[in-house]
Amino acid sequence: MTKEDLDIANVELLEKLDLVVDGKLKRAGALCFYRNPEKIIGGCYVKIGKFDGSELLYQDEVHGSLLILADRVIDLIYLKYLKASISYYKETRVETYPFARDAVREAVFNALIHCNWADNVPVQIRIEDDAMYISNCSMLPFGWTVETLLSTHVSKPYNPDIAKVFYRAGYIESWGRGIQKIRDACKNLGADDPEYIVHGEDIMVKFSALQSAKVLDTKALNVTKDVTKDVAIEIKILALLKENASITTTEIARKLSVNRRTIQRSLDVLKSKGTIERKGGKRYGYWEVYE
Numbered sequence: 693m694t695k696e697d698l699d700i701a702n703v704e705l706l707e708k709l710d711l712v713v714d715g716k717l718k719r720a721g722a723l724c725f726y727r728n729p730e731k732i733i734g735g736c737y738v739k740i741g742k743f744d745g746s747e748l749l750y751q752d753e754v755h756g757s758l759l760i761l762a763d764r765v766i767d768l769i770y771l772k773y774l775k776a777s778i779s780y781y782k783e784t785r786v787e788t789y790p791f792a793r794d795a796v797r798e799a800v801f802n803a804l805i806h807c808n809w810a811d812n813v814p815v816q817i818r819i820e821d822d823a824m825y826i827s828n829c830s831m832l833p834f835g836w837t838v839e840t841l842l843s844t845h846v847s848k849p850y851n852p853d854i855a856k857v858f859y860r861a862g863y864i865e866s867w868g869r870g871i872q873k874i875r876d877a878c879k880n881l882g883a884d885d886p887e888y889i890v891h892g893e894d895i896m897v898k899f900s901a902l903q904s905a906k907v908l909d910t911k912a913l914n915v916t917k918d919v920t921k922d923v924a925i926e927i928k929i930l931a932l933l934k935e936n937a938s939i940t941t942t943e944i945a946r947k948l949s950v951n952r953r954t955i956q957r958s959l960d961v962l963k964s965k966g967t968i969e970r971k972g973g974k975r976y977g978y979w980e981v982y983e
Contacts, residue, residue: 709857720853723809724758735812738765738804742773743820753814758804758854762863765817766797767930771967772923773819775907787966788881790901791824795877795886798870799897801863803828806850808893821906827896838888841871881905925950926958930981933968937978 706712711721723729729736738761741751752772754764776787803815807828818825832841833848847868849855858864875885878899887898925948932944941959945952962968969980 709853709860711853711857718853720851720857724854724857727757727760728755729757730755733809733812735814736809737761738800738815738817740765740768740773740817741819743818745820759857759861761804762801762858763931763934764927765800766793767927768923769796769817769819771926771965776965777905777907785966788902788905790883790903790905790907791899792877792881792883795874795881795899796824796826798864798874798877799826799886799899801858802870802897805855805858805864806830806895808850811893822901824899824901825896826899827894829893830895831893832890832895838890841888842875844868844872925954926962929955929958929962930967933979933981937980939979 700708703712706717706721706725709721711718711724719732722732723736726732736758737756738754739751740754742749752768754761754768756764770789770793774789774791776789779786779788800815800817803826807815808830811829813829815826815828818827830850832838836845845868847855847866855864855866859866864870871888874897878884878886881902882904883902884900887900889896889898928948929944932939932947941952941955945955948955959968963970967982969982971977971980
């Protein structure tokens with residue numbers, strides 16, 4: 693969408709997206725934009741869990757509209773659940789994650805768009821040291837198989853209205869190339885091709901970790917509430933920086949109701965990870981957020 697597209701009344705925007713019928717908002721519109729869609733569909737959220745074999749180490753539930761979920765889920769996975777191996781090319785620090793971020797992002801978007809939310813089952817993301825599984829309730833188009841999914845095909849979204857919103861918002865394209873982009877991202881990382889598994893009305897994609905990028909986490913069994921709290925603050929800070937690149941540390945502290953020292957510590961962590969960068973001077977500078 694262009695700035696002109698968004699510079700209109702909410703009702704007009706929803707009508708342009710074909711989300712209003714006879715003056716009433718479609719369910720897809722509520723799921724995409726309403727901040728508490730679980731009042732409509734109880735299972736409209738995302739579950740993320742870190743596992744060691746059959747043991748659940750820690751987990752999160754991410755709530756909000758589908759567009760909010762699209763942003764928050766990816767940030768949470770890469771800030772809390774994964775560690776990057778560090779290497780250096782000449783004097784440049786290089787961070788390599790075991791799962792291709794572009795591939796995971798596309799897979800999460802696909803899960804949100806194609807999920808049969810009427811089943812009241814959330815999108816589920818299971819993360820292990822060697823694999824990541826992203827699953828959602830859905831069915832392939834009539835006559836399709838996994839082979840069809842992996843070959844060149846037309847775009848047939850399970851939820852066309854939701855897909856249209858994500859397309860107009862710039863999250864996806866409309867050519868049915870999502871899976872090819874996922875495979876390309878895995879190939880570029882050097883990881884194996886993702887595996888697609890269909891169980892009745894459940895579709896799952898399995899990503900295999902790039903072994904050379906794995907970081908042994910000796911503290912995985914001792915994850916504390918403080919770590920979870922710090923990561924949650926970092927997620928909120930990223931959201932504020934995306935909304936206003938010129939926001940000050942004091943303003944962030946006020947909005948999040950925490951002290952400036954905590955905010956500064958979280959900003960330092962995000963900078964060390966290469967997630968954000970401060971550009972310009974203290975008075976007229978701004979924050980650059982890297983996906």
